Amino acid sequence: MAMKILVFLLFTISLNSWSLDTIIQNSQLLSGKKVSSLAKAKKGHVIFFLSGACPCTKKHIPYLESLAKDHPDFRFLGVHSNSLESFAKAKKVYQDTKFPIAYDEDAKIANFFKAIKTPHVFVITNEDKTLYHGGVTNSMDPKRAKKFYLENALNDLKKSREVETKFAKALGCYIVR
Secondary structure (H helix, E strand, C coil): CHHHHHHHHHHHHHHHCCCHHHHHCCCEECCCCECCCCCCCCCEEEEEEECCCCHHHHHHHHHHHHHHHHCCCEEEEEEECCCCCCHHHHHHHCCCCCCCEEECCCCHHHHHHCCCEECEEEEECCCCCEEEEECCCCCCCHHHCCCCHHHHHHHHHHCCCCCCCCEECCCCEECCC
């Protein structure tokens, strides 16, 4: 019994000590390249979960691309974790997307973040501290949104202020594991 507890504790400690870089390393990008490392960005990273089958995700892609352009101090990375969509299908859907997208075949990245929906976004520092997580906006279509959670968080950080809203409910489709 004591041995089982020791093994469990060692496993739990090693799981908790994994970094985002360790989790993302060697994930395959839809471009066919591998992620060798999550290179440091000046202000941090914006990691967002998406699905080619989710209408909410499709409506948010142009908005996310514009945010990536407006906030070059952040490295944007999409993560496709939906097990119902093949690599080939995801690649076809996102072939013209202006930011890299990792194919999370076994949902290890989604599990690391405890992401549940698409789009679900995380703003993190280079030291893996989460500054914001949740929905991109308060609407399934950013053109109809009245609150822009991700944009506000990025603007707060751009002005070296603490993020005012640290969490907002993610709207959209569930990630199928």
